[in-house]
Amino acid sequence: MSAVIMIQGTSAAAGKTIFAAALCRLLAEAGWRAAPFCAQTIGADAVNLPQGSLSRSQYLQAEAAGVTPVVEMNPLHLQPLTENSFRLTERGVDKGEISRQDYLAAADTAFDLVLESLQTLLSRYELVVIEGAAAPVELHRPELALPNMRLAQAIKAPVLLISDIDRGGMFAYVAGTLALLPEAQRRLIQAVVVNRFRGFREKLQPGLELLEESINKPVIGVIPYLNLQPLQAADPAQREKREQVYRLLAETVRQNVDLAFIQRLLRQAGDSQDTPKEGDGKSWS
């Protein structure tokens, strides 16, 4: 199996999508053929591809990675219809309305589709950057298990946990997420990335050290607040604008996140054959 890395968030909109997009671009710049993946999106915008619809996030990430977007990058999409039902899209094809109960009951079948899609990507690409959905610890939303920890456990993915500090409470979101995960899942989380920071880094530092001590995981980056406008994925006229954003994201992540740490994770995640090797000219730093 090729190497994977997974990004999960402590809340919705923590910055998973843009962080994954930045990693896609950085990997592409380093010469890797990398693909984005999200097992199951919920309520996301979609872009129409020849094979069907694809979530906007994975479309943008594929563009950032310089690869052709395909429906396998987001095998499942749930569009909430009522409090207890969704419209289900499988690999870009509309499957109609499904109740939450029915969806959960058929989760094993859905999960097979996810693994199959991921396998397709892994056979075509060297690396896959996997984005989770919302947050892994949503005790009242069992449908979030599949795209987060169920997948991570099944493929033993190294997970980076990203948290939005701009709204406050970041330390608690991180510590609480880890506290509520069962040990087998907690072990998969390799490090924390702080997103949307504005303020004085030196004032934050003591807090980060206390957090690392408390959770026994490293904080490998603090990404500054970027005031980004939403990107129009399908609009070819905005291609250049998006390109600027990918470059900005990649550069920002390069400067503020410990990429060597992530590279080590990728190396460990892959098997000997496909593993990125040191000295193979595809280094990040």
Add this chain to the structure above:
Amino acid sequence: MLKKEKKARTIMVQGTASHVGKSAIAAALCRIFARDGYRVAPFKSWNMALNSYVTKDGGEIGRGQGEQAEAAGIEATVDMNPILIKPAAPGQVQVIVRGQVYGTLGRTHGTEQEYRRFCLQVIAESLNKLRQEYDIIVLEGAGSPAEINLRAQDVANMEAAALAEAPVLLVSDVNRGGAWAAAVGTVLLLPEADRQRVAGFIMNKFRGDDSLLAAAAAAVEKQTGLPVFGVVPFLEEARLPEEDGVALDNLPRSRTAGDGCLQICVLRLPHIANFTDFDALQAEEDAAISFTTEAEELAGADAVIIPGTKNSLLDLEFLRRLELDKVIMQRARQGLPVVGIGGGYQMLGEKLCAAEGSQVEPGLALLPVTTTFSAQQTAGRASAEVLLPFAQGLRVEGYVIQQGETKGQGHCQAALRLDDGSEDGAVSASGQVWGTSLHGIFDLPGLRRAWLNTLRERRGWQPLGARAVEDRAQRFDALADAVEKAIDLPALYRLLGLTKEREEHQP
């Protein structure tokens, strides 16, 4: 009757993050306790807010406490938010103590410790004063109490709880996601003494399937040993005025332009202040309000509003840098309606003269007025007769917070005649551009509708009638009803050492 030497009971609402709905929950508790017959006051020791509320005696406090006092059925006083912090310029933060400007943060006291001691003393005095006068004080925290890098500087969360001897309800935002984790994590990271103060959790802004909530709450109780007092649904009634700019940056667009909607652009100035001015406009069915700095959006709008700002000069410079000044001036000459409120009104004038006298900045020159700044800030409520052509003769109430004075040059049609006989604001010859120092002017339903109808007329649309006046009392009651239904109120009364039925010997 309450004996004077007795102190009010206290309860505090803290959050796992900003914008979890603390203010609304505190307002609901104020209303609930007041309806049960208690004399209730809100309190927020320290508040960083861009939107203000002006008390009857001309003091400036956070908007939230003004609203909560109203929910409690009392007149707000400066003691309810004794320390208010307002960003005024990069690296410059205004400190307002009991309603009056005290100085600039970092310059009021020698050291951070001295400043903190001073804050805690002011807070304790105001809190004790309120505790003499009321039966129950509902305290509100700021941000999260678990900002572990800032605990030593805290005067807003656990320090205030300790001063007030208040049990703490921790509110977590389910809608944002990660709420259970945030609740558990907050308790986990608090030092032991602070953790002891947390009585339990309120899960807020819930929408979805509630069949799994009980199991989730049980997991959190098991992990922390603390109860979940309730799960409050996502409430439209809970949309109380926002206090800071984070809210603007995360504003969902409820309506989009087109589809019979007027597009009204409010400039998203770096030092925007008192943007609650536009809450009422936002509630109108035919108005799509966006806070923006996109030139294209401004150029295509039905109207542009320049809002209040803590720093007219810096924000004017900001507009020039983005060349939005040109867009606005050019489109206004072509007939685009432009409105300025507070600092935005100052920017519409011909000149803005700095306090030191040397600096004179040209304004957008859409109104024949000049502003001369002074170090002194004036704040106060005002009522006036409307002179604006589209709403002539209406009576309006609002408040003014301003640095400096804006005066008409030569003949200039004023917008308002204040009850003290003076005039305020200006209207352009075409009537399309106008400005005023009075905040809250759009809260007047007749004026709001009349102005929107002038915009409709430009589009060739039929005017609409004014909506029924929003009954604020009803809104607070709806909020209180929903929260009362969702939470374990007897448990909260037990925390207070009181009962729902107020007895004569209580507290």
